[in-house]
Amino acid sequence: MQISFIFLIISSILTLTLYADPGTNVNVRIEGKINTIFESNIFTRGHNVTTVSGGTHPCDGTNLNSHPTAGPTATSALDDASKHGHFTWDGTFSTTYDDFFITRIGNDAQTATQFWGILVNYNYTTVGGCQTRVQQNDDVLFAFDAFNKQFFLKLAGPSTARQDIETIFKVTDGSSGTPMSGATVGKYVSDSDGNVKITFVKSGWHTLKAEHINSIRSNAISVHVH
The missing domain is CATH 2.60.40.10 (Immunoglobulins)
Structure with a gap:
């Protein structure tokens, strides 16, 4: 009985270790309308994110069942960068896509024709920032008016x-x-x-x-x- 109990505890610890989000370091750069808002290496884990317009929601790659386990994402990196860089950001939340749509970073808010884009290693993300998992030393770029730039x-x-x-x-x-x-x-x-x-x-x-x-x-x- 005691041996079985110990085995159960060890198995639980191994399971938690296997599925825990270890986090990672990524290079976050935020290019605003006229200047660079932030540029530095950031450690991030997937976590709940809160915005004024969107409320509080998970942002750990499990959004819309994109990944089976939690991990660091592009938007979790933005959220961590905002704490280190002492700037704010905002975004609405789509229940359809289970993700945030970034509407403002710093003082630069989207307009009717200019929007924020997310790129990882200089390529547009194919899904939302909370679904996009990032890896060690990825270059994560948030760019204002990205879709009008060549x-x-x-x-x-x-x-x-x-x-x-x-x-x-x-x-x-x-x-x-x-x-x-x-x-x-x-x-x-x-x-x-x-x-x-x-x-x-x-x-x-x-x-x-x-x-x-x-x-x-x-x-x-x-x-x-x-």
């Missing part, structure tokens, strides 16, 4: 550079990998191969970000110049 910029390059020595960075469309010509990184402009050649005249830390017409601005790169 490109989602991605900036790549070294994290260190030498003062007064030319350093090359590259701008691409994150969704397709296509090099982006004519993108601006500060006062510098990318060439036909998407390359941006920058000469830093001051030492210290520099933050770079690419922009282009009809595009969502890029991720930031911090460069230590010595």
Whole structure:
């Protein structure tokens, strides 16, 4: 009897461990109408989410039976980012889709023609943000007016550079990998191969970000110049 009881306890612990949401770290970036609202690595687990317009609902990937067990999602990452970044967001809740529709992040609210889009690793999510599970180091992007933009910029390059020595960075469309010509990184402009050649005249830390017409601005790169 005692052995059976102990076995039952061990089995229960193993079951809870197997199905518990361990959480994960993802890179959350929120590109607003005129500026970047938030950009940082965030640890997230699936959890109940509360908005003013939508109320409180689970947001753990089990929404609409999309996954059998709970786990971290795109919208749970947004909710955790809002706590770390000290900004607010809002969204209505659809009982049909069992998910939130994001209507505002920070001060940027949707309009009749401009809406918030969600991309994971530079690709639009195919389901709602509470159904979309995310994995370690995924790039989770929330972009204002996303559906009216053609490109989602991605900036790549070294994290260190030498003062007064030319350093090359590259701008691409994150969704397709296509090099982006004519993108601006500060006062510098990318060439036909998407390359941006920058000469830093001051030492210290520099933050770079690419922009282009009809595009969502890029991720930031911090460069230590010595």
